[in-house]
Amino acid sequence: MDFSKNILETIGNTPLVKLNKIVAEIDALVLAKVETFNPGNSVKDRMAVKMIEDAEADGRLKPGGTIIEGTSGNTGMGLALVAIIKGYKLICVISDKQSKEKMDILRAVGAKVVVCPTDVEPTDPRSYYSVSKRLAEETPNSWYVNQYDNMSNSLAHYEQTGPEIWKQTDGKITHFVVGVGTGGTISGVGKFLKEKNPNIKIWGIDTYGSVFKKYHETGIFDENEIYSYITEGIGEDILPKNVDFSLIDGFTKVTDKDAAVYTRKIALEEAIFVGNSAGACIKGLLQLKEHFKPDDVVVVLFHDSGSRYVGKMFNDDWMRERGFLEENITKAEDVIKDHIDKQLIVVRTEELVSHAIERMRKYKISQIPVVDINGFVGSVDETDLFRSYVADKNVAEKPIKEVMGKPFPIVKLGTPIEEVSRLFTKENDAVLVDLGNGNHHIITKYDIIGSIK
Structure with missing residues (x-):
């Protein structure tokens, strides 16, 4: 019979898959090392086992101990698998920019999850680096993994991932491209491949808000480059020891x-469901296309599974909110199509100002059309109401008709977006869209800004 003694024995030997449509403009053979085939669905399974085994061997991790680590989620998953098999407890410290799926998965495999803010300095006591270290100091019989500076991280890839890629390409690999976070994968694989063939080029994918690219090119650690970013799993605001x-x-x-x-x-184009860093790697690969020749063999590593980003990159609303969804916004109906079924909130001329304020709070809106039996006769805006309140503290008990402004302009569904945009002025912050069935919808400046790509 052919079986594994436990799930950890299934780690590694992940497939190398030829990419086709998405790299059509690259004049070389491009192969993806698909690490989602590991049991924890990411490349981090490899180094999780190695780091724990090395810590056991030298006595840093003792039987029944607690493993503590700051993680973007994937290392935590790998550590959780090992902890279950070997009988350890696990505390994962994670930043709040990571996907909810990652946090839920960690809890599902028995880890305690501590969430920390993203937008703080590494030395801030609230950062996930600082919290991880503090928990390790406070927790009896614990071991702080520190994947960033734990050299077993890159050693795992030197011993496993690099040799696999060399064997799978029959030694013909010419370029290795991978996202850089802790640095373990690029340094371990890079070291092995360059020992085999010094001419192999090793390319790192970085993100805006990270220090790696400038530091590599100039030796300058520029804190001005550090700012919050959305991409997960790559880039850093520190220089991990694992980055060679x-x-x-x-x-x-x-x-x-x-x-x-x-x-x-x-x-959509390769039928490979992978995570955020893989998308960064493919775009980076296309940016580097002039470096590749027809006979080259380029290997790009796909880090983790798309299942960890279902609520983010694979969610249309999430993408749309950030202006990432590639849509052709040309008419008024394109701007409102995703919330066209929502009821238009209005206020009547004889209602009190307090009623309008209550509706603004309840529905979290800033503009409301004013109606009477004849239709739209005016409008109220939170800025105007605020000014009225400053001038007269009793304004809340006055009827809307005494403070309302001009009615919002009305356009048809097919009105070009350029024409709609021209209707927004200092005096006018919204436009109504006639839906053609006796109903109307509202477009605000926020909607217009959100449609800009």
């Missing part, structure tokens, strides 16, 4: 939007 810059031939940076858009393209 001497092994890396170059970096290219990819925007949050491009990473998200290409994550979806991989699923």
Whole structure:
């Protein structure tokens, strides 16, 4: 019989898959190392086992101990699998920008999850680096993994991932492209491949808001480059010890939007359901296309599964809110199509100002049309109401007709978006759309800004 003694024995030997449509403009053979075939659905399973085994061997991790780690989710999953099999407890410290799916999965496999804010300095006591260290100091019989500076991370890829890629390409690989976060994958694989053939080029994919690219090119750690970004799993605001810059031939940076858009393209064009860093890698690969020749063999690593981003990159509403969804917005109906079924909130001329304020709070809106038996006769805006209140504290008990402004302009569903936009002025913050069935919908400046790509 052919079986594994436990789930950990299924880690590794992931497939190499030829990419076709999505890399059609690249004049080389492009192969994806699809790490979602690991049991924890990411490349991090490899180093999770290695780091724990090495810590057991030198006594840092003792029987019955608690493993503590700051993670973007995937390392936590790998550690959880090992912890279950080997009988350890696990605490994962994760930043609040990570997907809800990642947090839910970690809890599902028995980890305690501690969520920390993203937009703080690494040295801030609230950062997930600081919280991880503090928990390790406070928790008896615990071991802080520290995947960033734990050299077993890159060693796992030197011993496993690199040799697999070399064997699968029959030693013909010419370029390796991968997103860089902790640096373990690019450094471990890069070291092995360059020992086999020093001419192999190693390219790192970075993101805007991260320090890697500039530091590699200039040796300057520029704190001005550090700001919050959406892309998960790559980029850093620190320099992990696992990043061996001497092994890396170059970096290219990819925007949050491009990473998200290409994550979806991989699923639609190659039928490979992978995560956010894979999208960044493919866009980065296209940005580097002039470096590749027809006889080259380019290997790009797909880090994790798309299942961890269902509520983010694979969710139309999430993409639309950030202006990432590639839609052709040309008419008024395109702007409102996703919420056209929502009821138009109105206020009547004889209602009190307090009623309008209550509706603004309840529905979280800033503009309301005013109606009487004849139709639309005016409008109220939160800014105007605020000014009226400053001038007269008793305004809340006055009828709307005493404070209302001019009615909002009305357009048809097919009105070009350029024409709609011209109707917004200093005095007018909304436009009504006639739905043609006796009903109307509202377009605000926020809707127009959200439609800009």
